[in-house]
Amino acid sequence: MAGNAAVGVLALQGDVSEHISAFESAIHNLGLSIPVIPVRKAEEIPELVALAIPGGESTTIIRLIDQNGMRDVIKDFEGGIFATCAGMVVAARTLIGETRFIPLDLLDITVNRNAFGRQRESFEADLPITGFDTPFHAIFIRAPIITSAGPDVTVLAEIPQGIVAVRKGKKLILSFHPEISHDLRMHEYFLTQVLA
Secondary structure, rough: OOOOOOOOOOOOOOOOOHHHHHHHHHHHHOOOOOOEEEEHHHOOOOOOEEEEEEOHHHHHHHHHHHHHHHHHHHHHOOOEEEEEEEHHHHHEEEEEEOOOOOOOOOEEEEEEEOOOOOOOEEEEEEEEEOOOOOEEEEEEEOOOOOEEEEOOOOEEEEOEEEEEEEEEEEEEEEEEHHOOOOHHHHHHHHHHOOOO
16 A cells, blocks of 8 residues: 555445544554545546445445446556445446446446345344454345355355355455444455455
8 A cells, every 4th residue: 555545435325434434443453544535536536545335325326426427437446446235236247137227347246236125124143254263243234145256256255145245356345334333354354455
């Protein structure tokens, strides 16, 4: 993480302030000195060390990405991507049963956007994650599920319904909301392992 590059949080819709707070706390814990900034313009993205795509409403987020001319800039971005919940939907190659928008195809995953339906809007689970000594207390809110991942995608965590955490290169994609957990390990793992 050279120079003065910042971690950006895509600030179009969703859990923006929560991600900024979590990254600032994780950076402080790790003794690093990296600014965390909200990102609203395409021209801000190429200079970042990483971009977080937060949870929120995926249809709205992708529409605003397109309206703000960010699609190709995000697809071409060479820094890290930290995508959660709706961010997973946005990052997917293929979506099941979704025709209103085309995702960004940031990695080879197929996602069921409303995997748990409306009747079961949220739940929490102590999730074993590859590389973590103890389970991560994951908060799922209307969560998507990965139904299949390409051979170049590393699966980090699964629940009976499907895959909920994957990594490919500098991309960490989660179906849950670590930014509203009190556990900063996912943000710290991203900063120290995924971006390394």
